[in-house]
Amino acid sequence: LEHRAQTGTSDEIQAIHLEIGALSCVHPDSLRFSFALASDQTPAANAELVITIVPVVVFCDVCGRDYELESIQRFRCPRCDTPTAHIVRGKELDIVAIELKEKSCRSSASESNG
Amino acid sequence: MNTTPPRILTVRTQILKKNDEVARAMRSEFLAAGVLVCNLVSSPGTGKTTFLRETLRSLLAAGHKVAAIVGDLETDNDARRLAESGAPAKQIMTHGLCHLEADMVQKELVGWDWSSLDFLFIENVGNLVCPTSWDLGESIRVALLSVTEGEDKPLKYPGLFNTADVAVITKVDLAEICDFQRDVALANIQQVRPGMQVFEVSAKTGIGLDVWIRYLQSRLTEIAPHRMTAPQQPK
Numbered sequence: 001l002e003h004r005a006q007t008g009t010s011d012e013i014q015a016i017h018l019e020i021g022a023l024s025c026v027h028p029d030s031l032r033f034s035f036a037l038a039s040d041q042t043p044a045a046n047a048e049l050v051i052t053i054v055p056v057v058v059f060c061d062v063c064g065r066d067y068e069l070e071s072i073q074r075f076r077c078p079r080c081d082t083p084t085a086h087i088v089r090g091k092e093l094d095i096v097a098i099e100l101k102e103k104s105c106r107s108s109a110s111e112s113n114g
Numbered sequence: 115m116n117t118t119p120p121r122i123l124t125v126r127t128q129i130l131k132k133n134d135e136v137a138r139a140m141r142s143e144f145l146a147a148g149v150l151v152c153n154l155v156s157s158p159g160t161g162k163t164t165f166l167r168e169t170l171r172s173l174l175a176a177g178h179k180v181a182a183i184v185g186d187l188e189t190d191n192d193a194r195r196l197a198e199s200g201a202p203a204k205q206i207m208t209h210g211l212c213h214l215e216a217d218m219v220q221k222e223l224v225g226w227d228w229s230s231l232d233f234l235f236i237e238n239v240g241n242l243v244c245p246t247s248w249d250l251g252e253s254i255r256v257a258l259l260s261v262t263e264g265e266d267k268p269l270k271y272p273g274l275f276n277t278a279d280v281a282v283i284t285k286v287d288l289a290e291i292c293d294f295q296r297d298v299a300l301a302n303i304q305q306v307r308p309g310m311q312v313f314e315v316s317a318k319t320g321i322g323l324d325v326w327i328r329y330l331q332s333r334l335t336e337i338a339p340h341r342m343t344a345p346q347q348p349k
Contacts, residue, residue: 018129025246025273073269075276075308083308087276093129093247100121 013047015099021054021092022072028053047099056090133248136216140223140251147229148338150330151236153250155274156258157267158240161284161317163192165258166237168317170199172327178341179230183222184237185214192237213244216251232334232341242271254333260285261294265302272306280311282326287316 020026028051039045056069060077066088067078076083128134144151154162166182173180182203184192193205204222206214219236228234236252238245257278259267262285268275275281281303289296296314303310313329315322335342 023246023273023276025243072272072276072306074305076305083304085276085308085310091277095125095127095129098123098125100123 012101013044013098014101015048015050016044016095017050017052017097017099019052019054019092019094019096021090022056023087023090024093026093052096054089054092057088058084059086059088060084061086130247130249133216136220137249137251140216140220141253143229144234144251144253145337148334148341149228149231149234150254150334150337151234151250151252152254152256152330153236153238153245153252154256154258155238155242155245155278156240156260156284157242157263160240160258160260160263162237162240162258163195164317165282165284165315166235167196167199168320168323169235169326169330170196170201172323173233173330174200176327176331178232180233180235181226181228181231182235182237183219185218185239187211187239196237208239212239212241213248214238214250215248219250232338233330242267242274246273246277253337254279256280256282258282258284259299259303261289261292261299265295265299268299268302268306275303275306275310278307278310280313280329281307283312283314285316285318286314286321287319 018031020028020031028049031051032049035049039047056072057066058069058075058077059066060080060082061084062080062082063077069075069090070078072090075085141151154166156162163184166184170180170182180201182193182196182201183206184196184203185206185208186192187208187210190205190207193203196203204226206218206222208214208218214236236250238250255278257275257280259281261283268281283296283299286294288294300312303312311329313322313326315326317323331342
């Protein structure tokens with residue numbers, strides 16, 4: 001768990017925004033549970049995990065475009081039913097953004113965006 | 115004012131970035147040295163170790179240099195079973211961790227003359243979930259499924275089968291006793307991973323091993339043509 005390494009500041013982390021692909025084999029509840037343990041006594045200790053589940057998107061060679069899969073047990077184009085193994089999205093396990101809470105005593109340079 | 119609005123920092127980084135970087139570096143080294151690395155993944159009890167032991171035996175008999183690394187929570191039983199093949203085998207004990215990570219494999223390689231190998235096999239911890247996300251620098255990820263497990267395993271664990279390059283159905287000598295519906299299993303694999311090549315083997319009787327060994331040799335030829343000049347084809 002590398003979350004803290006990403007902050008680069010001593011500010012308290014208010015929230016961490018994550019994207020979890022439907023194929024990543026990570027369950028949000030389990031992640032929250034282990035995050036609470038792992039983040040204890042770190043700047044991320046009370047951070048909220050804002051998790052977005054990314055559905056599986058495949059590219060269909062026949063239709064020539066991307067489609068969201070209806071089921072991850074069926075890798076076929078939802079429109080023409082052609083089997084496809086070309087995954088465009090859905091394996092993500094990404095930290096998208098970190099929300100920092102400013103310490104009340106330190107307000108300078110707060111507008112510079114990383 | 116003592117309250118300022120929260121700042122949002124866009125970071126866009128992969129949580130497993132560190133593992134992926136180690137794995138990518140290892141993969142480059144393996145490919146540069148001409149070593150074909152396979153990562154074997156299945157549930158506990160599929161028969162990975164027996165299948166791998168017989169694979170090692172066959173490759174040794176064909177004149178290849180092979181070795182194996184095996185991960186388990188506890189005991190070095192599997193490394194000892196693999197060593198019965200005559201190939202060097204190292205055990206990683208994860209002490210509770212349910213999968214192997216790239217740096218664990220990297221540590222095992224230190225001081226080992228792996229670069230002269232034709233094939234290096236990594237037998238993952240028996241688990242159909244967590245190994246999915248952890249790249250070990252392999253060229254081929256092999257998902258194994260035994261006829262005793264049920265034909266719907268690929269549907270239950272689509273993530274793992276989807277990230278695999280090839281599938282192996284093991285213990286086919288028991289298919290009839292288990293009422294294994296081969297067509298259903300093959301269809302389920304294709305549902306979650308269209309186009310995936312499937313090998314059907316019995317490590318006990320040797321059925322199907324020759325096809326599997328020829329596949330490995332053909333993949334080795336792709337990455338290291340020079341290595342395939344000396345060894346012979348399996349009988």
